[in-house]
Amino acid sequence: MANVVVIGGGLGGLPTAYELRHYLPKEHTVTLISDKAEFTFIPGLIRVALNLNSLDHIQLNLSQLTQRHGIKWVLGKVTALNPNTQQITVEDGQKIYYDYLAIAVGSSLAFDEIPGLGPHGGYTQSVCTPEHALEAKSAWLEFLENPGDLVVGAMPGAGCFAPAYEFVLMADQELRRHGIRDKVNISYITPEPYIGHTGVRGLTHAQELSEGLMAERGIKTIVNAQIVDIQADKILLADGSQFPFKYSMILPSHGGVKFLREAHGLTNEKGFIPVLPSQKHPDYPSIYALGTCVDLKQPEKTLLPIGLPKSGQMTEAMGVAVAHNIAVELGAIDAPLTQPTLEALCFAEYGNTGIAYIAAPVLPNPDTGKRRFAYAVRGRWVNWVKAAFEEYFLLKMRTGLGMPWFEKLGLRVLFGLSMLQSIPLKDKHQLGSST
Numbered sequence: 001m002a003n004v005v006v007i008g009g010g011l012g013g014l015p016t017a018y019e020l021r022h023y024l025p026k027e028h029t030v031t032l033i034s035d036k037a038e039f040t041f042i043p044g045l046i047r048v049a050l051n052l053n054s055l056d057h058i059q060l061n062l063s064q065l066t067q068r069h070g071i072k073w074v075l076g077k078v079t080a081l082n083p084n085t086q087q088i089t090v091e092d093g094q095k096i097y098y099d100y101l102a103i104a105v106g107s108s109l110a111f112d113e114i115p116g117l118g119p120h121g122g123y124t125q126s127v128c129t130p131e132h133a134l135e136a137k138s139a140w141l142e143f144l145e146n147p148g149d150l151v152v153g154a155m156p157g158a159g160c161f162a163p164a165y166e167f168v169l170m171a172d173q174e175l176r177r178h179g180i181r182d183k184v185n186i187s188y189i190t191p192e193p194y195i196g197h198t199g200v201r202g203l204t205h206a207q208e209l210s211e212g213l214m215a216e217r218g219i220k221t222i223v224n225a226q227i228v229d230i231q232a233d234k235i236l237l238a239d240g241s242q243f244p245f246k247y248s249m250i251l252p253s254h255g256g257v258k259f260l261r262e263a264h265g266l267t268n269e270k271g272f273i274p275v276l277p278s279q280k281h282p283d284y285p286s287i288y289a290l291g292t293c294v295d296l297k298q299p300e301k302t303l304l305p306i307g308l309p310k311s312g313q314m315t316e317a318m319g320v321a322v323a324h325n326i327a328v329e330l331g332a333i334d335a336p337l338t339q340p341t342l343e344a345l346c347f348a349e350y351g352n353t354g355i356a357y358i359a360a361p362v363l364p365n366p367d368t369g370k371r372r373f374a375y376a377v378r379g380r381w382v383n384w385v386k387a388a389f390e391e392y393f394l395l396k397m398r399t400g401l402g403m404p405w406f407e408k409l410g411l412r413v414l415f416g417l418s419m420l421q422s423i424p425l426k427d428k429h430q431l432g433s434s435t
Ligand SMILES: Cc1cc2nc3c(=O)[nH]c(=O)nc-3n(C[C@H](O)[C@H](O)[C@H](O)COP(=O)(O)OP(=O)(O)OC[C@H]3O[C@@H](n4cnc5c(N)ncnc54)[C@H](O)[C@@H]3O)c2cc1C
Pocket: 007, 008, 009, 010, 011, 012, 013, 033, 034, 035, 036, 042, 043, 044, 045, 046, 076, 077, 078, 079, 104, 105, 106, 107, 127, 128, 129, 160, 162, 163, 257, 259, 290, 291, 292, 293, 310, 311, 312, 313, 314, 315, 345, 346, 347, 348
C-alpha cells in the first residue's frame, strides 16, 4: 500500500492532497508535510498589508483540515530529500519514506540579491508571506500617520507582477480615502518592458488599460528599471536615477527552496524543478512537482530578466494533473494521463476598479508563437469576482475539495478556458509513466 506524500500546505499542496484523497482508496495513505501550521490564501495578503482585511480571515488550520479529510499531517520543515532512497528528512530528524512524492513548496525569495532589499534587515516591505504582510501593515499604519513618497515595484527576475500593480493602485485608493493623497508622490518601478506586460507579452488591451489607469491615478511609471541599491530613504537604479521613499514595497526575484537545490540532480541551476507534461520529474519517476517550484521558462527575450507568472490557477491545475496521474500509476483509476494546459485567469484588484487578465494559454505555442486567445478587461466587477473567488476558495479548502467539476465547467462556459487535457496514450512511456 502506497504512501503518497505532498510537501507544502499552500495554494498548490493542500488542493493536491485533497485530489489525491478523492482519487485513492483508503488503503493508500496521503501525507501532507508543511512547515506552517496554517494554510494561507496568498493573494489575500495585499489587503492584509494595507489593513483592509485580517490575516485570520485568509488562514485555515491545517491540522484540523487534514484530520477531517483523512490526510496524515506532519508539521515540520523538510530539510533533506533523497530521491534515490525515496526518503524525506524533517527538521526534527523524522525520516519519511514515500512511494510517490508531490512537491509544492513554492519558491525562495532572493532578498540577498542587493543591499537594503526586503524586510529582513533591509528597508523595503514585501507581501509575499503572512509574516511580511503583517510587517508591511505596521509600517503602512505608521506611513498613514506620517506620509511621504511611496515607491512600489519589482526586482529584475521577478515573475509575478500583478501583486505589485495591486499594491500600488490599492495604496493610491487608500491614500485618497484617508484624504492624504496630495501629500504622497507615487512611483512604480519595474523591469517589465512596458506597463501592463505583467510577465506575459501580448495580452490584448493590457498595456493601454494599465497605462491609462496609472496615468488617471497620477502614478509615475518607470519601465526597464534595474534596481541596484536600496538605502534607508532612497532606491537607486542602474541608470543613476534615484527614488526617495518613506514607504516602499518591492517584490523580489525567486529561486528554488534550499533542500531542493541540495538534492542531487533534482533542480536546474536556479533551484526550480524540471517536469514532463505529466508534471513528473524527467529522471525520478516517483517525483512530481507543481506550483511556483516548477521550472517554467519565460519565452520572451527582454532587456532585463523577467520570469513567467506562475499563478494560483496554473498551480491548482498542475496539482489536479499530479493527483490524477499518480492515481493512474497506482491503478486507482483507469484513464489516460493528463496535463495542465496552463490556461489562466487572474483577477487583479486596483482600488475602485480591477483588471482581469486572461491567457489561453500563458505560454504561447512554441512553433507559432500564438495563443488561442489572450486579453485584459477592466471593470469594477473584477473586484467583486475576486472577493467572491477568495470566499469560494476558502470554502473549498474547508470542505476538502480540490478543483471540482463545476469549477472546470464554469471556467469553460464563462471564459472559454479549459484547465486540463489528456495526454495521448502513445506518449505514456515518453512522458515518464511507469505503467
Ligand atoms: C502577494 C501575492 C499575490 C498573489 N496574487 C495572486 C492572484 O491574485 N491570483 C493568482 O492566480 N495568483 C496570485 N499569486 C500567485 C500565487 O500565490 C501562487 O501561484 C501560489 O501561491 C503558488 O502556490 P504554491 O503551492 O506553489 O506555493 P505556496 O502557496 O507559496 O505554498 C508553498 C508552501 O510550502 C511550504 N514550504 C516551503 N518550504 C517548505 C519546507 N522546506 N518544508 C515544508 N514546507 C515548506 C510553505 O510554508 C507554503 O505553505 C500571488 C502571489 C503573491 C506573492
